[in-house]
Amino acid sequence: MLEKKGGGRVMGKRKTLGAEIDTRRTKKSREMEGTFSLLQFDNRPSSELRKELGTACVDGDGDCGGEKSFILSQDFFCTPDYITPDNQNLMSGLDSNKDQSPCPRSPVKLNTVKSKRCRQDSFTARTPTSTWTSNHRVDEQENDEIMVDEKIQANQTEKGGYVSQTAVALRSRVMPPPCLKNPYLMNDSEIATDPFRYQRSKCASFLPTSIGGGGLSRYLTDFHEIQQIGVGNFSRVFKVLQRIDGCLYAVKCTKKLYLDSERRKAMMEVQALAALGFHENVVGYYNSWFENEQLYIQLELCDHSLSKKSSLKISEREILVIMHQIAKALQFVHEKGIAHLDVKPDNIYIKNGVCKLGDFGCATRLDKSLPVEEGDARYMPQEILNENYEHLDKVDIFSLGVTVYEMIRGSPLTESRNQSLNIKEGKLPLLPGHSLQLQQLLKTMMDRDPTRRPSAREVMEHPMFDRIRG
């Protein structure tokens, strides 16, 4: 199944991720509950009040006002006790279609006004031990449900009930960090060995589809925006200062993702980055979250992209350095069973003279278990345009060849049909001033037949790079 980047997209048959929930209650959450049960407005035990609230609202008419308008500790902290059953583990196969187990539901909480708990068809939620959790699900119905909640709140207020702004703000801020099975990880042992390594956050956390008014913006709370440093077809990238650690990062913010399918698709970029883990020639990934219908991705900040350089004259030595470093990145990526599929100067960043491969928005699995999305057509070999996905790693080699050729030319490739045809046929003009060795290697990297192209390792180990080694 092919998805074209940019243009009309055909949704690939991505495997749906099933759901399973870990329910361990943390000491912290119990302590918090204890504290906030003081917020009840009468002296009855909270269990009794919950029961009463549940019965009152079971018919969904939202008439939960009057004396039942108290705040439960769970409403504040979304503690897992009413939401998630015990003894659950992350499923090994998360295809929801295969998931026959019923979605766990809270016996009491489901009867309350907040009834948008688990759905059976998608996200895997697992409550991390130290995180406030609830079990909301973000999807197309969310807006309707939020509106229902708003009506109920208004109803409560009219009847003299009280819901504090803080509670509302916390509700909009706190969403369950769903733990999905990462489709880019090759086997379960990789999950166990923590593919995130040094990185700070292990789950993309979901926020409601919109934040505003009393809601808190994680982006604004945690970061100080310095300036916009890049724009792509799907996102804008900002240089930011993290308020707490005082370090600079890049935050990539996608366009608004209204549909669940769009959100899942965008998440694949962070899943690929997370599955890859650290490599000096791959842009570092720190964190990701949804906010205001957009996916935010916190990344290592780089100085600029290679496309900025491609209009300048670059020496052969510089070219060899870039080529060698990106070949190293590709060898690492391919070894993890992943193909990048959008290698081009725009997606190669430079930081302190080191090249980093970025923008994993088209990344897919080499074993074809995930849909293939075509990257920038100017850098794509003919076979991928013919939907032949047998050698996806060699697609990246071809794109690296075109990238290097573009840098040598010193001007960006155009969409011209002739130019594009020649490149796709592996017909390279002579490149005066450059060694035959380099021209020969480029020619094989851009061979029309993917099996004749070298692997990333073979490129990396080419004797031509002895000139820059040591």
Ligand SMILES: Nc1ncnc2c1ncn2[C@@H]1O[C@H](COP(=O)(O)OP(=O)(O)OP(=O)(O)O)[C@@H](O)[C@H]1O
């Ligand atoms: N970590 C980073 N550090 C510095 N600049 C970055 C970083 N990430 C992205 N950029 C800049 O932002 C631009 C757009 O980023 P990116 O390519 O990831 O967005 P996109 O919407 O996926 O793009 P595309 O149009 O290629 O699909 C990049 O070309 C680069 O100039």
Ligand SMILES: [Mg+2]
């Ligand atoms: Mg890009």
